[in-house]
Amino acid sequence: MPSPALNSEPPQTAGYPESILSIRGLEKSFGGQKVLKGLNFDLPEGQTTVVLGPSGCGKSVMLKHIIGLIRPDAGEITFEGQRIDNLSERQMKWVRLRIGLLFQLSALFDSMTVRQNLEFPLAEHKSLSSGQQARQVAEALDMVDMAGSENKLPAQLSGGQKKRVALARALIIRPSVILYDEPTTGLDPVRAKGIDELVVRLKDRLGVTSLVVTHDLVSARRVADRIVMMNEGRAIAEGSFDELRSSNDEFISGFFDSAGSAAQPSGATHEHESTR
Ligand SMILES: Nc1ncnc2c1ncn2[C@@H]1O[C@H](COP(=O)(O)OP(=O)(O)OP(=O)(O)O)[C@@H](O)[C@H]1O
Numbered sequence: 001m002p003s004p005a006l007n008s009e010p011p012q013t014a015g016y017p018e019s020i021l022s023i024r025g026l027e028k029s030f031g032g033q034k035v036l037k038g039l040n041f042d043l044p045e046g047q048t049t050v051v052l053g054p055s056g057c058g059k060s061v062m063l064k065h066i067i068g069l070i071r072p073d074a075g076e077i078t079f080e081g082q083r084i085d086n087l088s089e090r091q092m093k094w095v096r097l098r099i100g101l102l103f104q105l106s107a108l109f110d111s112m113t114v115r116q117n118l119e120f121p122l123a124e125h126k127s128l129s130s131g132q133q134a135r136q137v138a139e140a141l142d143m144v145d146m147a148g149s150e151n152k153l154p155a156q157l158s159g160g161q162k163k164r165v166a167l168a169r170a171l172i173i174r175p176s177v178i179l180y181d182e183p184t185t186g187l188d189p190v191r192a193k194g195i196d197e198l199v200v201r202l203k204d205r206l207g208v209t210s211l212v213v214t215h216d217l218v219s220a221r222r223v224a225d226r227i228v229m230m231n232e233g234r235a236i237a238e239g240s241f242d243e244l245r246s247s248n249d250e251f252i253s254g255f256f257d258s259a260g261s262a263a264q265p266s267g268a269t270h271e272h273e274s275t276r
C-alpha cells in the first residue's frame, strides 16, 4: 500500500507491495514447441495485475502452471513463500484452496444447476453442513449479482451470467488469489464492464489478489493496478497502462495499436480521469 511515508523511507522494491506469487525461469515445451522460455513474473499482494500478450504467447499455459494443471520442464513457482511447482497432486489441493481460476471458457457443468456447480468445489475441499453450503452458495451468488439463480441450468443463462456464476464458483472457497483467463472475451461492452466492476469489487471488498489475462485493452485499463506484457513465452515489460501505451518499444506500441483502437473508444474517457 502506498503509505503516507514522508520523506524518510524510500519505497521498497520499486514501490510494489510484497509479491504473493513468484515465477522464476519457467520453461515448458509441448512436443517440439517451446512455449514458455524462461518466464519471470511477480504478483503483488492485494493488487490486480493484468497480463497482456498476443494469442499463443503462453498466457493460459502460465495460469495452468500456477494451479498445477501443467508441470514445468524447468523453473520455480513460489506461493506465499513456499515452492509449489513440485508439489504432489494431494499437496496441490492446498494451493487450489487458496488460488481460484476462472477458466477461459466458463466451464460450468451443463447438466448441473447453478447450485450444484457451486457446491462442487465446496464438497471437494470442505466438510460443511447442507445449511452452511446453501448459505455459502447464496453469498457467492450475491457477490456476483446473481442472487436467486440457484436452480437455473447453465443453458438458461446468458454468456455474461455464465461468467458471473463461474466467478462465484471460483470465489466460493474464499481464495486469496483469483486468476482470470479472458474474463470479458465474447461479452458485449456492457456485460464486459460489469465483469470488470466485479474484479474491482472483489479486490476492494475481499482484498483478493487478482491476475487477469486479457486481450481487452478497455478492460485492462479499468482493472489493472499494473500490467505485464508477454511475448513468445517471456514477460517483456511491465508498468501502468499509460506507461505501456506510450512505450517506444516497437512490439509494445504495435500491440497497443492493433489490439487497441478499442482502448480509446469515443465516450470511454469519462470513466478514466487520466487521458494523455
Ligand atoms: N496441453 C497442450 N498441449 C500442446 N500444446 C499446448 C497445450 N497447451 C497449450 N499449447 C500450445 O501452447 C501455446 C500457448 O498456448 P496458450 O493457450 O498459453 O496461449 P495464450 O497466450 O493463452 O493464447 P490466447 O490468447 O489465444 O488464449 C499454443 O501454441 C498452444 O497451442
Ligand SMILES: [Mg+2]
Binding pocket: 059, 060, 061, 104, 181
Ligand atoms: Mg489463453
